[in-house]
Amino acid sequence: MQEFKATEHQHVRYNPLKDEWVLVSPHRCLRPWSGQTETAPDDQPPDPLNPLLPGATRSSGQRNPVYTSTYVFPNDFPALLERVPDPPPSDHPLFRSSAAKGTCRVMCFHPDSTMTIPLMTVDEILAVVNEWVNQLKELGRKYTWVQIFENKGAIMGCSNPHPHCQIWASSYLPNEPRVKERCQKEYFIKFKRPMLLDYLKEEMIKKERIVILNAEWVALVPYWAVWPYETMLLPINGKPQRMTDLTDEQKRSLAEIMKQLNIKYDNLFKCSFPYSMGFHGAPTGPSAAPGDSPHWLLHAIYLPPLLRSATVKKFMVGYEMLAQSQRDLTPEQAAQKLRECDDVHYKAKK
Amino acid sequence: MQEFKATEHQHVRYNPLKDEWVLVSPHRCLRPWSGQTETAPDDQPPDPLNPLLPGATRSSGQRNPVYTSTYVFPNDFPALLERVPDPPPSDHPLFRSSAAKGTCRVMCFHPDSTMTIPLMTVDEILAVVNEWVNQLKELGRKYTWVQIFENKGAIMGCSNPHPHCQIWASSYLPNEPRVKERCQKEYFIKFKRPMLLDYLKEEMIKKERIVILNAEWVALVPYWAVWPYETMLLPINGKPQRMTDLTDEQKRSLAEIMKQLNIKYDNLFKCSFPYSMGFHGAPTGPSAAPGDSPHWLLHAIYLPPLLRSATVKKFMVGYEMLAQSQRDLTPEQAAQKLRECDDVHYKAKK
Ligand SMILES: O=P(O)(O)O[C@H]1O[C@H](CO)[C@@H](O)[C@H](O)[C@H]1O
Numbered sequence: 001m002q003e004f005k006a007t008e009h010q011h012v013r014y015n016p017l018k019d020e021w022v023l024v025s026p027h028r029c030l031r032p033w034s035g036q037t038e039t040a041p042d043d044q045p046p047d048p049l050n051p052l053l054p055g056a057t058r059s060s061g062q063r064n065p066v067y068t069s070t071y072v073f074p075n076d077f078p079a080l081l082e083r084v085p086d087p088p089p090s091d092h093p094l095f096r097s098s099a100a101k102g103t104c105r106v107m108c109f110h111p112d113s114t115m116t117i118p119l120m121t122v123d124e125i126l127a128v129v130n131e132w133v134n135q136l137k138e139l140g141r142k143y144t145w146v147q148i149f150e151n152k153g154a155i156m157g158c159s160n161p162h163p164h165c166q167i168w169a170s171s172y173l174p175n176e177p178r179v180k181e182r183c184q185k186e187y188f189i190k191f192k193r194p195m196l197l198d199y200l201k202e203e204m205i206k207k208e209r210i211v212i213l214n215a216e217w218v219a220l221v222p223y224w225a226v227w228p229y230e231t232m233l234l235p236i237n238g239k240p241q242r243m244t245d246l247t248d249e250q251k252r253s254l255a256e257i258m259k260q261l262n263i264k265y266d267n268l269f270k271c272s273f274p275y276s277m278g279f280h281g282a283p284t285g286p287s288a289a290p291g292d293s294p295h296w297l298l299h300a301i302y303l304p305p306l307l308r309s310a311t312v313k314k315f316m317v318g319y320e321m322l323a324q325s326q327r328d329l330t331p332e333q334a335a336q337k338l339r340e341c342d343d344v345h346y347k348a349k350k
Numbered sequence: 351m352q353e354f355k356a357t358e359h360q361h362v363r364y365n366p367l368k369d370e371w372v373l374v375s376p377h378r379c380l381r382p383w384s385g386q387t388e389t390a391p392d393d394q395p396p397d398p399l400n401p402l403l404p405g406a407t408r409s410s411g412q413r414n415p416v417y418t419s420t421y422v423f424p425n426d427f428p429a430l431l432e433r434v435p436d437p438p439p440s441d442h443p444l445f446r447s448s449a450a451k452g453t454c455r456v457m458c459f460h461p462d463s464t465m466t467i468p469l470m471t472v473d474e475i476l477a478v479v480n481e482w483v484n485q486l487k488e489l490g491r492k493y494t495w496v497q498i499f500e501n502k503g504a505i506m507g508c509s510n511p512h513p514h515c516q517i518w519a520s521s522y523l524p525n526e527p528r529v530k531e532r533c534q535k536e537y538f539i540k541f542k543r544p545m546l547l548d549y550l551k552e553e554m555i556k557k558e559r560i561v562i563l564n565a566e567w568v569a570l571v572p573y574w575a576v577w578p579y580e581t582m583l584l585p586i587n588g589k590p591q592r593m594t595d596l597t598d599e600q601k602r603s604l605a606e607i608m609k610q611l612n613i614k615y616d617n618l619f620k621c622s623f624p625y626s627m628g629f630h631g632a633p634t635g636p637s638a639a640p641g642d643s644p645h646w647l648l649h650a651i652y653l654p655p656l657l658r659s660a661t662v663k664k665f666m667v668g669y670e671m672l673a674q675s676q677r678d679l680t681p682e683q684a685a686q687k688l689r690e691c692d693d694v695h696y697k698a699k700k
């Protein structure tokens with residue numbers, strides 16, 4: 001039989017952070033697409049009554065200040081509230097519920113609704129990073145987990161194109177970080193080193209999945225990536241466990257790599273690239289302290305759905321929901337395509 | 351503080367089959383929706399060149415027979431192939447890949463492209479069930495896992511409205527069944543009874559999550575459901591571990607409850623209700639034998655994305671991808687809404 005080529009032959013890859021496998025079927029790229037297409041991301045019309053604008057009145061009746069940089073306010077329709085009665089103790093091991101307290105905030109990145117991260121200046125993005133650190137510091141004192149995330153684009157369920165993210169803080173450790181906590185801890189006990197530091201070291205040698213490298217961060221397509229153009233940002237110096245551990249250089253460098261990566265994303269299919277992104281670091285809460293989680297390394301993840309063009313996404317449906325994630329191009333191919341994308345935004349060139 | 355009401359107050363629920371939690375935020379139903387909407391499911395136009403029609407020539411050049419009931423053929427763009435070279439052994443614990451062999455088939459349910467399960471007769475659906483059993487028998491001899499699944503509707507990445515499902519068989523046990531295998535086994539060791547049999551017993555007493563009950567099956571919204579109108583079909587007599595264990599009564603009764611449930615689904619938002627559905631039973635393969643997996647109970651799951659109407663779905667995005675699934679109505683509320691749906695299809699009434 002032929003020699004194995006990762007770019008041609010199906011195989012499964014293991015994600016040690018999540019203890020999960022992904023099916024890689026690169027030969028499937030040839031499949032034609034005649035199914036549902038999306039509206040091109042740039043076609044989302046700006047809303048004249050946009051409640052996120054400086055000075056606008058929101059549905060709660062509250063009025064935004066005339067902000068000029070970032071602006072944080074409580075989500076008017078929060079999935080998590082601070083004061084709710086606790087459920088009674090469960091009466092059966094198969095019917096377990098538990099109390100959940102929390103708070104949800106919205107954070108505007110910029111006063112201008114037509115702005116996006118790749119079009120903002122590094123200083124403007126740095127203001128976003130600094131505010132994330134503030135939020136994590138404040139909410140992390142009380143809550144076990146503070147999830148900062150951005151849903152970008154209508155295709156990602158984002159109902160407002162104004163540049164913003166959300167912050168949901170909870171009294172419980174959610175599934176995804178709970179699994180990452182367990183896997184990183186097991187690795188640390190076994191190998192006496194943080195998993196992601198070992199991973200980073202290897203990726204810096206192998207290079208084939210690296211998209212961008214700057215003074216403090218690397219953007220790479222993880223070996224076990226599920227979404228077609230999924231990427232991960234890892235700090236290359238020191239071992240920050242949480243956003244609150246970042247040095248000033250790491251913060252500015254993070255703003256820079258976020259801008260660089262997002263320019264490449266937008267250039268890939270010549271559209272405002274949709275995604276969900278967010279940060280994962282060591283859990284927080286009243287008993288958390290700097291340096292208490294040596295098995296953790298802070299990282300950001302970008303989960304973009306587009307596969308072939310601005311209008312054709314990867315559907316994570318039947319097989320993926322019921323059995324296992326499946327991807328059509330290899331992580332190395334995705335990294336190469338992103339590397340080859342121009343570093344100047346396609347809109348800036350006109 | 352007020353008394354706890356599950357229909358009003360947020361809480362988290364545990365899924366013992368998957369060792370995962372879901373955030374239930376029923377107060378969030380009040381949230382207005384101004385984001386992306388979908389094309390109503392019935393608007394998907396029939397394709398005159400539909401390659402799934404009896405007698406049609408497919409992209410592979412192969413011609414379908416003039417079939418009159420079900421028809422199974424190899425997927426022309428399979429994610430899993432039978433003969434591919436194996437990847438070399440991994441050189442690092444964080445870069446593990448493994449061989450994956452398999453096969454992908456497509457199964458048409460009916461020769462008529464405008465047909466769907468709720469509109470088919472029970473006898474026609476029974477032919478589908480019987481063919482599923484045949485496929486499982488044949489492919490299960492060789493493969494560890496045979497995933498039968500249906501992606502229904504353009505919103506679920508289904509590119510052809512012709513009634514059909516897919517069957518992907520693999521040499522590996524995929525993530526989802528691997529976790530269910532582990533959780534059911536642990537429960538069985540601890541309690542000496544199959545988890546889902548215990549669960550079924552309780553649900554039959556509690557009744558509040560039951561949607562339909564017939565002679566051999568129950569359709570219910572699981573206590574830990576993630577998707578708004580997610581349901582599970584469980585056999586109420588005996589302990590079938592795989593589809594191949596089903597009696598003739600169970601097969602006919604399955605066809606009946608599938609029709610009944612899908613009529614309710616279509617009536618809920620007066621549209622052809624989209625979903626991904628599939629079956630989970632004990633793993634198969636050369637060493638599998640009837641009765642060898644007493645911790646398993648065969649079940650079907652329906653994962654439909656619609657939340658508020660035929661065009662507004664639940665987006666599983668930022669928080670859900672990065673932290674934990676979140677739902678806006680309780681499983682009990684969903685079960686009640688489905689129970690109240692008419693048992694006669696809205697199209698049959700005109
Ligand atoms: O094979 P199909 O129907 O073209 O493809 C669809 O179902 C597959 C299995 O769930 C997914 O991997 C694809 O992303 C989806 O578009």
Ligand SMILES: O=P(O)(O)O[C@H]1O[C@H](CO)[C@@H](O)[C@H](O)[C@H]1O
Pocket residue numbers: 151156157158159664665666667668669670676
């Ligand atoms: O709060 P939003 O932006 O209206 O809502 C969006 O993000 C939330 C968090 O990921 C999801 O639960 C919603 O389904 C989605 O529509």
